[in-house]
Amino acid sequence: MELKNLPRRYYSHRRRAGFGLARFAWKCLATLAGLCSVALGGAWLSFAILGIEQEANAMSASYRVVAVNGSPHQSFGNTSLMLAMLKEGFEAEGVGLEEIFLNQHHIEYCAGCGFCLEKGGCWIRDDHKSILARVLAADAIILASPVYFYNVTGQTKTFLDRSLSYGHRPRGTWKPGLAVSVSAGQGETTVAQYLGRMLAAFGAFPVGHLTAIAIGPGEFLGRQAVEARAAHLAQDLFRALKEGWRYPATDQDLAFWLFMGHLVKENQGFMKADHAHWEKLGLYESFEAYVGQTRSQGGLDSEARQAWLQELMARQKETPKVTPVEAVTPVTRWSVTTMRELLEGMPQDLDPNAAAGLTATYQFEVHGSENFTAHLCIENQRASFHEGAAENPDVIIKTTPEVWLAISRGEQSGAWAYFTGKYTVEGDLNLVKKLDSLFPR
Numbered sequence: 001m002e003l004k005n006l007p008r009r010y011y012s013h014r015r016r017a018g019f020g021l022a023r024f025a026w027k028c029l030a031t032l033a034g035l036c037s038v039a040l041g042g043a044w045l046s047f048a049i050l051g052i053e054q055e056a057n058a059m060s061a062s063y064r065v066v067a068v069n070g071s072p073h074q075s076f077g078n079t080s081l082m083l084a085m086l087k088e089g090f091e092a093e094g095v096g097l098e099e100i101f102l103n104q105h106h107i108e109y110c111a112g113c114g115f116c117l118e119k120g121g122c123w124i125r126d127d128h129k130s131i132l133a134r135v136l137a138a139d140a141i142i143l144a145s146p147v148y149f150y151n152v153t154g155q156t157k158t159f160l161d162r163s164l165s166y167g168h169r170p171r172g173t174w175k176p177g178l179a180v181s182v183s184a185g186q187g188e189t190t191v192a193q194y195l196g197r198m199l200a201a202f203g204a205f206p207v208g209h210l211t212a213i214a215i216g217p218g219e220f221l222g223r224q225a226v227e228a229r230a231a232h233l234a235q236d237l238f239r240a241l242k243e244g245w246r247y248p249a250t251d252q253d254l255a256f257w258l259f260m261g262h263l264v265k266e267n268q269g270f271m272k273a274d275h276a277h278w279e280k281l282g283l284y285e286s287f288e289a290y291v292g293q294t295r296s297q298g299g300l301d302s303e304a305r306q307a308w309l310q311e312l313m314a315r316q317k318e319t320p321k322v323t324p325v326e327a328v329t330p331v332t333r334w335s336v337t338t339m340r341e342l343l344e345g346m347p348q349d350l351d352p353n354a355a356a357g358l359t360a361t362y363q364f365e366v367h368g369s370e371n372f373t374a375h376l377c378i379e380n381q382r383a384s385f386h387e388g389a390a391e392n393p394d395v396i397i398k399t400t401p402e403v404w405l406a407i408s409r410g411e412q413s414g415a416w417a418y419f420t421g422k423y424t425v426e427g428d429l430n431l432v433k434k435l436d437s438l439f440p441r
């Protein structure tokens with residue numbers, strides 16, 4: 001799909017000047033206008049332009065959202081389109097979005113030397129440092145990557161690897177963030193979860209995850225739903241910024257604090273910078289110190305607790321227990337007690353594979369404790385029960401209910417009962433032999 005085929009709002013943002021540049025331009029204009037107004041004695045022009053400058057300042061006083069995009073497709077990719085959807089939502093609130101394309105930068109692989117854990121920073125000179133500075137200075141952070149082999153792209157991973165020391169040294173901030181991922185249908189939720197967790201390295205937490213399935217550029221599955229989700233998330237992020245949202249601390253936070261605190265303390269001889277950081281921020285002290293949240297006090301003194309306990313126990317006793325529902329015994333040939341019930345239920349037990357190609361009518365003439373005639377028709381791999389005699393039965397079975405019920409339950413051999421005259425057969429005896437496979441137990 002060509003760029004021009006995409007809705008304009010998804011690419012127009014790339015044409016706009018950077019925000020800092022715009023602000024600078026406004027300042028120049030405003031100064032110029034001031035000079036002009038003095039020179040020309042025209043107050044109107046300066047008022048008008050100063051008014052616009054105030055607006056520009058109001059924008060600049062608003063929040064800075066930075067998105068790190070790890071797709072090599074850069075601004076032509078689906079990840080960028082999703083960021084553009086978010087951007088549209090932010091712009092509605094007067095907030096700009098700064099998108100950093102990792103693919104446009106030179107970032108070396110992590111050497112795995114641990115230098116940063118010891119000394120505090122990385123010795124490799126490339127673009128990583130300046131990108132990191134932009135990310136850390138942001139008010140809200142977005143990590144975005146398409147799925148490459150069930151994971152983030154190499155660009156994203158390299159950027160994250162190079163941020164190792166930040167993973168070891170919690171920033172002590174809980175900025176709102178978002179995780180964005182798109183796949184062709186496999187792995188985008190996992191990757192978004194991962195990116196959401198990685199936000200912590202940069203002092204942010206995920207307000208939400210924006211995920212989508214898309215193959216070609218802009219070919220989103222349920223595009224409207226993706227756009228709607230992006231609009232909601234943009235609003236959430238904005239409100240989180242404005243209202244200083246915090247989400248409740250999680251088991252993942254606790255697991256991280258326990259693990260990393262232990263790791264850094266145990267290895268303080270080597271992880272000098274990390275250890276100093278943990279000590280400086282007082283992070284070793286408690287999980288509460290790490291998450292910056294305190295436990296609310298229950299406020300129950302021992303007397304109040306006793307009263308609470310008694311009340312709880314009393315309520316527990318009063319609560320009516322749910323009466324167990326009587327087990328419903330399924331109707332099987334073991335549970336039926338009459339020949340009629342047995343014959344009526346037989347159509348449900350028919351094995352259609354065994355009945356393939358068979359058309360036959362079985363007539364049963366029952367005498368003794370029950371007296372009736374009925375017949376079963378088998379056709380097109382289905383069986384049906386009918387009262388009375390058939391017009392042209394293929395086989396007639398004459399039996400007492402007790403004998404046939406016992407045979408059907410496997411308590412008596414059908415062949416033996418036949419040879420000993422417990423029931424009689426008129427017509428095709430082979431059809432009687434076939435009953436076992438037609439109606440398996």
Ligand SMILES: Cc1cc2nc3c(=O)[nH]c(=O)nc-3n(C[C@H](O)[C@H](O)[C@H](O)COP(=O)(O)O)c2cc1C
Pocket residue numbers: 071072073076077078079080146147148149150151182183184185186187214215216217
């Ligand atoms: C090397 C490579 C690996 C990929 N691996 C996966 C994958 O594991 N699962 C998946 O659903 N899509 C995979 N995709 C498809 C992309 O995730 C998908 O096309 C996505 O929309 C690209 O987003 P982008 O345009 O922002 O780069 C892969 C694509 C490439 C080039």
